[in-house]
Amino acid sequence: MNIVVYIKAVVDPDKAKNDLDLAKGTKEDKLALIINPYDKQAIEAALQLKEKYTGKVTAVSLGSDLATDKILRDALSLGVDEGIQISNDDFESLSSYSPALGTVLAKAPVDDVDYYITGREAGDDNQSITGASIAAALDVDFVDNVDEVEYNDDETLTLTSRWDKSELKGTYKQKPLVLSIKDTANTPRLPSFKAKMQAKKATLKHFKVSDLPDIDVARIKAIADRATTINLAKPEVASKETVLFNLNDDENAVSELVADLKKHSIL
Amino acid sequence: MGQDTIYLVTTTGDTADVEALQAVAQANFPEKQTRLVVFESNADKVENLKTKTANTVDAIDFLAISGLDYPDPNVLGKAFVAYFKNVDTPLILLNSSRFNNAVAARIAAGLTASIVTDIEQPTIDGTNLIVSKKGYSGELKRQVQLDMNGGIVLTVNPLKDPVKLPTDKDTVVQNIASEVVVTLPEDATYTLTTNDQDLNLDNAEVVVAGGRGLKSEAGFKELYQLGKIMNAAVGASRPVVDSGWADSSLMIGQSGKSISPKVYFAFGISGTVQHTIGIENAKCIVAINSDKDAPIFKLADYGIIGDAKAVIQQLVTSKVSN
Ligand SMILES: Cc1cc2nc3c(=O)[nH]c(=O)nc-3n(C[C@H](O)[C@H](O)[C@H](O)COP(=O)(O)OP(=O)(O)OC[C@H]3O[C@@H](n4cnc5c(N)ncnc54)[C@H](O)[C@@H]3O)c2cc1C
Numbered sequence A: 001m002n003i004v005v006y007i008k009a010v011v012d013p014d015k016a017k018n019d020l021d022l023a024k025g026t027k028e029d030k031l032a033l034i035i036n037p038y039d040k041q042a043i044e045a046a047l048q049l050k051e052k053y054t055g056k057v058t059a060v061s062l063g064s065d066l067a068t069d070k071i072l073r074d075a076l077s078l079g080v081d082e083g084i085q086i087s088n089d090d091f092e093s094l095s096s097y098s099p100a101l102g103t104v105l106a107k108a109p110v111d112d113v114d115y116y117i118t119g120r121e122a123g124d125d126n127q128s129i130t131g132a133s134i135a136a137a138l139d140v141d142f143v144d145n146v147d148e149v150e151y152n153d154d155e156t157l158t159l160t161s162r163w164d165k166s167e168l169k170g171t172y173k174q175k176p177l178v179l180s181i182k183d184t185a186n187t188p189r190l191p192s193f194k195a196k197m198q199a200k201k202a203t204l205k206h207f208k209v210s211d212l213p214d215i216d217v218a219r220i221k222a223i224a225d226r227a228t229t230i231n232l233a234k235p236e237v238a239s240k241e242t243v244l245f246n247l248n249d250d251e252n253a254v255s256e257l258v259a260d261l262k263k264h265s266i267l
Numbered sequence B: 001m002g003q004d005t006i007y008l009v010t011t012t013g014d015t016a017d018v019e020a021l022q023a024v025a026q027a028n029f030p031e032k033q034t035r036l037v038v039f040e041s042n043a044d045k046v047e048n049l050k051t052k053t054a055n056t057v058d059a060i061d062f063l064a065i066s067g068l069d070y071p072d073p074n075v076l077g078k079a080f081v082a083y084f085k086n087v088d089t090p091l092i093l094l095n096s097s098r099f100n101n102a103v104a105a106r107i108a109a110g111l112t113a114s115i116v117t118d119i120e121q122p123t124i125d126g127t128n129l130i131v132s133k134k135g136y137s138g139e140l141k142r143q144v145q146l147d148m149n150g151g152i153v154l155t156v157n158p159l160k161d162p163v164k165l166p167t168d169k170d171t172v173v174q175n176i177a178s179e180v181v182v183t184l185p186e187d188a189t190y191t192l193t194t195n196d197q198d199l200n201l202d203n204a205e206v207v208v209a210g211g212r213g214l215k216s217e218a219g220f221k222e223l224y225q226l227g228k229i230m231n232a233a234v235g236a237s238r239p240v241v242d243s244g245w246a247d248s249s250l251m252i253g254q255s256g257k258s259i260s261p262k263v264y265f266a267f268g269i270s271g272t273v274q275h276t277i278g279i280e281n282a283k284c285i286v287a288i289n290s291d292k293d294a295p296i297f298k299l300a301d302y303g304i305i306g307d308a309k310a311v312i313q314q315l316v317t318s319k320v321s322n
Helices: A020-024 A037-052 A067-076 A100-105 A130-138 A193-201 A217-224 A253-263 B015-028 B043-052 B072-085 B098-110 B218-230 B239-243 B273-280 B308-317
Strands: A002-006 A009-012 A033-035 A056-063 A082-087 A115-119 A141-151 A157-162 A166-171 A178-179 A205-208 A227-233 A243-246 B005-010 B035-040 B059-065 B091-095 B112-126 B128-135 B138-149 B154-155 B170-177 B188-194 B206-208 B232-235 B261-268 B284-289 B300-304
Touching: A002 A130, A009 A067, A020 A178, A033 A067, A037 A056, A037 A067, A037 A115, A037 A141, A037 A178, A056 A067, A067 A082, A067 A193, A067 B206, A100 A130, A115 A130, A141 B098, A157 B154, A157 B239, A217 B043, A243 A253, A253 B138, A253 B218, A253 B284, A253 B300, A253 B308, B005 B015, B015 B035, B015 B043, B015 B091, B015 B112, B015 B188, B035 B072, B043 B059, B059 B072, B091 B098, B098 B112, B098 B154, B112 B138, B206 B218, B218 B232, B218 B308, B232 B239, B239 B300, B239 B308, B261 B308, B284 B308
Parallel strands: A002 A056, A002 A115, A056 A082, A082 A205, A115 A178, A141 A178, A243 B300, B005 B035, B005 B091, B035 B059, B059 B170, B091 B154, B112 B154, B206 B232, B206 B261, B261 B284, B284 B300
Antiparallel strands: A009 A033, A141 A157, A157 A166, A166 B188, A227 B138, B112 B128, B128 B138
16 A cells, blocks of 8 residues: 655744744744644554555655755654655745645655545644645545544545534545544654664655656746735734732632622623 | 625525625625525525525525535535636635635635635735735734735635625525535445534533643543533643543644633633634633743733632532523
């Protein structure tokens, strides 16, 4: 079974909020880059598929060489078999606001893929569109918000998708299939020290967007240019007056709070 | 640019859902024609929606998908893509929710349209549309510029202030039979996980939520007793769910629910953005935390510095009611 898992390098949110140049990508710092937290469950789902049915997991990451090198090695240390870097040097940006993203990712050169897996969203742009975009480019079915996976003996999967107020469950026989995995679907494993050391020495495959098969770079660029981030800033927060009680030096703190809430018709 | 019309897409026939969309359209695009595109299989709801929206939109298209009686995102996505295939560069709005974002993503991908989810404040600037969106779960705010010479799909957050809707439109109603072929897994089941009749995180006026500061499953479970007394729904932070003290359906935040109760009690919750993004629309926030520097106090209207368990117990024994 061939499984592709797409992973994205994001700037650690704690670092992004304190250094907008990192968040904007005008400055790059390897130490600030982490694997998108939502992709950890996607990797885990891919590894569980491989362990259940035997096969190969390829991680694909689009971005700068520095960023994809770091996170692909993280993925390898977890048990992923191969890493493919796709550099977006041909573009100023390839954002998740544009359908061009899926068009490019779908061209990752891996043969006979059974499952394409993504995380539910990326922690930096919170878009949750990548899986749909890839599925449309490949013209295959897509199951998203997958919160539970049952591995059947005939290599079909019974998947439960959970939404805000509803749940869908069904057995999917068709392949290839694109899945996007919720971050509550499983508990990601941790790498061993030895695996980490081995991953450091591994060789990654590298492609430029223009190297990918059957790609119309000019068209992709035209589509990508229709959506651009023009500003990224800290949100204004209205400072709030907090009415504070302290239970440590006021034994009536709770009843005072309740009285205040009742007075203001909050309770 | 075929954007004299704005398309309002709903995956439910709920009038509240439709009104929220109309309000966004009216507030931000008052000069555009509005066309409502509805998937709803329940005939009563269709009639109800027709009555309620009469004269407030320019057109309603009811999309019927034969063989589909619940909203499957793949089938809906295909049906909407087929519907929009012949519209030149459509501007499409849905209300933001997990489910709608998933449908929106499919529509945008199928139409090669730009997409931004969970946006606010769309404004037209020449041939561009500029929208605001939270980045890094709310740590940062982003503005995205979208060229209206291409299709655009947006999921929009509800407006904070009410807007008066027009009442003088001649609404043209059409029933459209979608030709999309319904392919679902043979054993597919669809379940509604929240029942509007029961008290839950979506409809409760009071929510009592607990975090890691409650220390144990037993500590967390005391919230249920408090919930009963206060007529409140119980919510949880992520570590509570990850530790197995509560079901994931109780989780509030980026990976869980966004809620809008009248009052939200946070017991032993630190207040990271991934959690607080889910309580932005709570009218009043009450934080109980032993650490006076906990970030949650910055957002709170009321707070008690102290042991969360002790506060829960006092609230239970004093039988505080709502
Ligand atoms: C991609 C991603 C998505 C996420 N999504 C979500 C999400 O949807 N929802 C969510 O909640 N989190 C989410 N998180 C996790 C989030 O970042 C925080 O880790 C989490 O919200 C913290 O939960 P907590 O406040 O219960 O625990 P902690 O941060 O550990 O805080 C515990 C608090 O309890 C207080 N405390 C300790 N003892 C007591 C006591 N005796 N009495 C009173 N107070 C006490 C402490 O002072 C502290 O403030 C996400 C994280 C990531 C990376």
